Amino acid sequence: MQLVVNILVLASIYALIACGYVLIYRVSRVLNLAHGELMMLGAYLVLATASLFDQHPALALAAAVFLSLVSGGLVYVFLMRKMTGEMVLAAILTTVALGIFIKGMVVLIWSAQQQYPAQALGVSNPSLSIGVASISLWSAALVGVTASTYASLFVFLRFGRWGMRMRAAGQNPLLAAQRGINLHGIYALAWCLSTLTGACAGILMALDSGFTVNMPVIGLKAFPAALVGGLDSLGGALLGALIVASAEVLLIYYVDPLLSDVVPFLVLIAMLIVRPWGLFGTREELDRV
């Protein structure tokens, strides 16, 4: 039972991070390699808002989430917008540079010390019992947030006006633009949502057990989950996260804990050999890449 809970928690972490990769790729065909750093930035923003809204943890968390959303928009407006029409590789390299910049900036502002936003907010992290298994409060919250994020995104993309526009822009940007869809608005929205989901993952992980400037590496470990599922499929990201997390948790328990570091990439290699476009990815899209 505990293994099931462990898989669920790890899969939720990977799924929440992976959906950020998918959102941007699906709309603009850009791989955001700064996603891990933007996720970490969300956790640092909690530290900032915790000192601003002392004794008001809910307000501080809401402010950090909002600022994350805004920072995603700012990244698009001041950086990625300039990449429109350029080679995709240039846009990807820009995200690499952005990641380096964010990492350097947070060390300068907050130092590289281990940080505990839960302590800064004055909130605890009790252990909850589910039958014979245990889960911490913030891990349970992470599972809940992941489920509700995917449900909301499904409804938004399927039925929402802007969601439909996002899908249209992803499928055929030229036609979408000719139909009067504001492509820059759509791309900015994708960056906002992507940064928001990544930041939520970063914040909840940090609330559970603290974090350091090494957090972006976890973002990279979630990348195979997105690729396994298919880089342009949210449902695929969810399933990919579940596959990668299951393999990781079971190999830690039954084989060797050291395998946890390579498992996501082993699963990815296996998938690339068998089905390079992922479980639910679109073959044509990947051929183009």
Next chain:
Amino acid sequence: MFKKTLLGTILASALGLPAVAQDAYVIGLTGALTGPPSSTYAPAVEGLRIYIDRVNASGGVNGKPIKLILEDDGAQPSKAAANTKKLITQDKAVLLVNASLSSTYAPMVAESKNAQVPLLFASGVCPQSVYPPADPLQFCTTGYAANYDSQAALDFVKANAKGAVKIGFAAMAIPLSRGEIDHAESLSKTMGMTPVDKEVIPPPTADYTPFATKLKDAGPNWVYSWAPWVTQVRTFEALRKLGWKDAMIAWAHLESETELPRLKDDRFYVIGANALFQDDLPVHKEIIEAAKKADSKYPPTMMTEGWIGGMAIEAALKAAGWPADAARIRNAMETMKLDTKGLRGSVIEWTKDNHFRTRLDYRVYRWDSAKSSIVRVQDWKSYAVK
């Protein structure tokens, strides 16, 4: 004439040539001031810098100031090598200090040997080359020591366990930590303990619970970890979340004094070679006051290693006299006895063959909920270094 002088000055500056003869002891430090591991090294460097500033403010050593040049290597070997070259050739450092990851040691040692400038390790783990028989140029003041730390920790476990010890181990997947935990596992068998599980955890880990689940299911009544603080503490917290109620002992890194009050767990022990600030020694007050005066962004409790490094530099320079070159400083260090004013359990004594120390002492601390403070549960226990 003026133009020629100006040109000469500019050229000398550009080439990095000293304009005038050194009128200060030049000490060159390369350390991980930025980058992921800087949380361990930057506070120690800050402590060392503050100590040297304090020495300079009170007249320097032998009437001469100490010029401490800090270079950031970001824990990268190539940068450490470039820094060392610059410190030796351009700054004419007579003593080098390393405060960085062990991966920076090899290039720095190579440069130090080429130039025959002594090298002090002042916050990274002491390399084997300072143990007897020591390399003539390398010295170390850092508190933690491979093999001895595990011996001391397991001795504490054995002395405090009620009944048979089933022990679990947690290491980070880096050579140093793995090697020490492998050693501890072997040692535990010779001490009559039963090792039940060993988790080697990769550094970028999203969730420690899967590792802790395996560890807990092995049924240990003690867990020992000798790893960077993040691995130690997150493994412990994951065990507690799973409902494990037994005791854990871990290395007392710089962070431990700020972390024990956060964890508030009476059965989480930390063992270390430095006296924690809860001991309230006069030297602790000195560090607190100096850190406050320097308006440091790091807590004084994280500066002990650097402070001891500063003490060692001052003592070495004092013994070397003035003017001092690298050879004289090395000779002075070979016979140095450093009184750390209680920060360590005994004097740091270097000999011709031993540039580590002749004795190692350990104290053990934990959080006490009844007193709502950190308490000492074992006073200095001494081990001879062979």
